[in-house]
Amino acid sequence: MPDDLVARAQAGDQAAFRDLYRQHAGRVYALCLRLTGDARDAEERTQDVFVRLWDKLGSFRGESAFSSWLHRLAVNVVFNERRTTGRRERRVMPAADPGTLERPRGNPTEGLSIDLERAIAELPEGAREVFVLFDIEGYGHGEIAELTGIAEGTSKAQLFRARRLLREKLER
Amino acid sequence: MNERELLDAVSKLPKSIEPPHDLWPAIETRLDRRRRAWVWVPLAAAAVLLVMLMSRGHPSTWDVTALAGRPLLGTERLVATGRLRVGDWLQTDDSSRALIAVGRIGQVEVKPASRVQLVAAQATEHRLALARGMIAAKVDAMPRLFFVDTPAGTAIDLGCAYTLETDSLGNGLLHVTSGQVEFASGSRSARVLVGTLVHIRPLLGPGTPYVEDAPAPLVTALVAFDFGDGRGSARATRTVLALARAQDAVSLWHLLQRVDVSLRGAVYDRLAALVAPPPGVTRRAAIALHPRDLEGYWSKIERIHFRTTVLRGVRDIDPRTGLAKPK
Numbered sequence: 103m104p105d106d107l108v109a110r111a112q113a114g115d116q117a118a119f120r121d122l123y124r125q126h127a128g129r130v131y132a133l134c135l136r137l138t139g140d141a142r143d144a145e146e147r148t149q150d151v152f153v154r155l156w157d158k159l160g161s162f163r164g165e166s167a168f169s170s171w172l173h174r175l176a177v178n179v180v181f182n183e184r185r186t187t188g189r190r191e192r193r194v195m196p197a198a199d200p201g202t203l204e205r206p207r208g209n210p211t212e213g214l215s216i217d218l219e220r221a222i223a224e225l226p227e228g229a230r231e232v233f234v235l236f237d238i239e240g241y242g243h244g245e246i247a248e249l250t251g252i253a254e255g256t257s258k259a260q261l262f263r264a265r266r267l268l269r270e271k272l273e274r
Numbered sequence: 275m276n277e278r279e280l281l282d283a284v285s286k287l288p289k290s291i292e293p294p295h296d297l298w299p300a301i302e303t304r305l306d307r308r309r310r311a312w313v314w315v316p317l318a319a320a321a322v323l324l325v326m327l328m329s330r331g332h333p334s335t336w337d338v339t340a341l342a343g344r345p346l347l348g349t350e351r352l353v354a355t356g357r358l359r360v361g362d363w364l365q366t367d368d369s370s371r372a373l374i375a376v377g378r379i380g381q382v383e384v385k386p387a388s389r390v391q392l393v394a395a396q397a398t399e400h401r402l403a404l405a406r407g408m409i410a411a412k413v414d415a416m417p418r419l420f421f422v423d424t425p426a427g428t429a430i431d432l433g434c435a436y437t438l439e440t441d442s443l444g445n446g447l448l449h450v451t452s453g454q455v456e457f458a459s460g461s462r463s464a465r466v467l468v469g470t471l472v473h474i475r476p477l478l479g480p481g482t483p484y485v486e487d488a489p490a491p492l493v494t495a496l497v498a499f500d501f502g503d504g505r506g507s508a509r510a511t512r513t514v515l516a517l518a519r520a521q522d523a524v525s526l527w528h529l530l531q532r533v534d535v536s537l538r539g540a541v542y543d544r545l546a547a548l549v550a551p552p553p554g555v556t557r558r559a560a561i562a563l564h565p566r567d568l569e570g571y572w573s574k575i576e577r578i579h580f581r582t583t584v585l586r587g588v589r590d591i592d593p594r595t596g597l598a599k600p601k
Contacts, residue, residue, distance in 0.1 A: 110414045110433065116305070117417055117433025117453050123298055124580050128290030135291060145293060152301045218283050237284050269275045272283075 108168050112159050119159075123152055126169065130176050136234045137180045139223040147183060151176045177235070177249055185251075221271040225264055232257050233264035292597055295553070296577055334395050335359045336375050341383070343370025358392045365389045366407065376400050376420060380413030380431075385439075393423065408439035412452075426474040427459025434468070444476030467576060469583040470524055475501050482528045485521050485579075492517040496525060499532075511537050520548040520593035521582065523575045531563055538563075549575060549594055 107125070110118030130151050135144035155175060162171055222230060231250060235241040236257070241249070243257040250257070275283075335357040344351040346365040347358065358364060358374060366372060366388050374382045374390070377400050384390055388407020394400065402409075403423040412435040413420045420431035425444030429436070434453025440446030448457055449471045457464045457472060459479025464472045472483040481500030484493055492514055499510035511533050518526055526545040533541055538561045545551075551560070552574045559567040578596035585591050590599040 113414050114416055115414055115433045116302075118414075120298060120302070121453070121580065121584070123301065124577065125584065127297065128292050131293045131297075132289060132291035141294065145297060148293060149297055149301050149304065152297075153304050156305055218287065237281065238287060265277060265280060269277070269280055272275050272280070 108159070108162065108164075112162070119156060122155075126172055127152075129169065130172065133173065133176050133234075133239065134180055136219075136222060136238065137177070137231055139225075139227075139230055147176075147180050150183065151179045154179050173239070177239075181250060217272060218268070221268050224271065225267055228252070228256075229260045229264035229267065232260035233268070236261050237265075290598075296573055298577070299573060336377060336392060336395060338364060338375075339373045341371040341373050343367065343386075345370045345372040345384070360392050360395055363389060363391045374402075376402075376411075376413060379415035379419060380411065382412075383410040385409065404438060404440055406440060406442040408437060410437045411435065424474065426476050427457055427462075427479040430456040430458060432456060436466075440474065444474065446474045448472050448474060448480070464528060465524075465572070465576075467524060467579050467583075469579070473497060473500065482525050482532065484525045488522055488525070489517050489519075492522065492525075496529075499529070508534070508537060511541065515540060515544045518544060518548065521579075523549045523593075524579055527568075527572055527575050530560065531568070545571075549578065 107118045107121050111122050127148065131144055131148045134147040134151070135141060138144050138147060151172075155172065158175060162168065222233065225233060232246055235246050235249070236243065243254045243261075246252070246257045247254045252260075338345075338347060338352060338356045338358045340352045340354060343366070344353065345367075346352070346363075347356045348362050350356070352364075352372065364372060364374065364384060366384050366386050368386050371386055372384045374384060374392075376382055377395060377397075379400060382390075382402065385408035388409065389405040390407070390409065391403040391405065392401075393403050398419065399421070400419055401421040401423065405425070409422065411420070411422065411431070413431045413433065415431070415433065417432040418430055422429040422438055424438065424440045424446060425442065426440065426446060427444075429438055429448060432454045434450055434455050436448060436450040436452075436455050438446065438448050448455060448466055450466045450468050452468050454465060454467045457466060457474060457480040459474075462479040464480035464483050466472050466480075466483045469486050470483045471486065473481040475481070478501060482496045484496055495510045495513035495517070499507050499514065502510065511529065514522075514525065514529060523545060526541060526548070530538060530541045530545065539557075542557055542560050546557070551557075552570050555567045555570045560571060574596075578591075578593060581596045582591045582593050585598075591597070592599050
């Protein structure tokens with residue numbers, strides 16, 4: 103079904119595009135939320151990603167999984183926006199209501215997850231971005247350097263800093 | 275906490291987080307705005323291009339292929355392939371079937387014992403008439419480019435796949451298997467989403483759509499409400515309300531606009547108990563059938579229905595919220 107949806111959306115079918123949005127909005131919003139650390143920014147960036155996707159969809163050739171391709175597009179949109187506006191970090195909760203996060207209720211790690219989300223959102227911007235991309239999203243330091251414009255060594259240093267800060271925050 | 279414990283906790287973070295509200299309406303508005311701008315700025319060039327496309331690129335006849343037996347195309351028996359022109363009829367008997375290429379946007383399989391006519395073959399309007407029988411349509415195009423007229427009303431493609439059957443009087447059934455279809459007749463219309471069905475009747479048009487797994491007594495009550503003589507409509511409504519589940523919100527949303535005004539409050543309350551109204555939708559406005567409130571409610575119902583249907587077998591979705599249930 104996803105391949106069919108992508109093909110239909112590429113042909114200009116807006117209903118199929120809306121279906122693609124429904125399928126991928128959660129992943130894209132989660133990425134934007136963690137990269138920006140701000141719920142309102144995350145909503146705006148998620149909208150930007152799907153508007154950009156509509157323009158770029160024709161260039162998707164199926165050489166990678168659509169979700170991976172969309173993911174990369176989302177990262178680019180977030181960093182392009184940051185470069186454009188020069189927006190600096192906002193240390194706020196990632197969502198107005200942490201209960202809106204989709205997660206198993208009653209799970210013993212639930213409280214830890216909320217604390218961790220909060221701690222990630224409170225990280226300094228550069229450290230947060232590298233941590234999200236490397237430890238949560240699985241990008242390598244080379245890719246992160248390419249996406250963010252920092253040196254690989256800086257990426258490694260930011261990751262070390264982020265992990266140290268998180269451990270300190272979670273131990274309090 | 276050591277690093278291993280930290281990374282273990284990170285691995286348990288959810289990969290997906292639902293936005294606090296539906297972002298699609300805002301995205302759709304932005305896309306529409308861009309499209310309008312794109313249309314107006316290079317208007318002259320677009321007009322020339324459109325004329326060229328319509329005159330050169332768009333087929334004014336549609337290809338037909340016999341899938342089984344020998345369907346009748348006009349007055350000739352179709353052996354393998356042929357061309358359907360505007361005004362032509364294609365007729366299948368009990369043992370024949372045919373496949374029509376709908377311009378360049380899709381295809382329609384004409385099932386046995388059916389009779390269809392090509393009414394319009396234009397870039398902006400692809401229209402068939404189904405006089406009787408059954409078709410299976412699959413269209414990949416912008417919404418509202420493909421129409422099928424029946425004696426009971428018109429199926430309007432909104433980007434989808436569906437089957438549509440009718441007898442020569444207009445008694446029939448529409449079943450949507452992908453995307454959604456609007457079925458309109460006079461002042462009445464129905465929004466038929468993937469995984470839902472709607473009965474159609476001559477003069478009355480579409481009934482109330484219902485989901486594939488709706489309880490049989492609920493479907494019976496809906497049919498009694500939609501097509502009965504009116505005397506039992508209050509009773510049928512109460513039956514529907516008693517049997518409705520969160521999955522049946524699609525039906526209740528339609529019912530809200532069709533019941534007698536004295537019953538709207540009860541329908542709204544049942545709907546609200548099953549699927550909470552989105553922020554901004556009030557009971558008073560919904561009962562007064564204010565379009566903004568009805569559309570707001572529909573957006574939520576549609577989103578939940580879509581997630582429930584598309585993610586079936588992949589994730590267990592709560593039909594009340596559209597969110598994944600706790601594992």
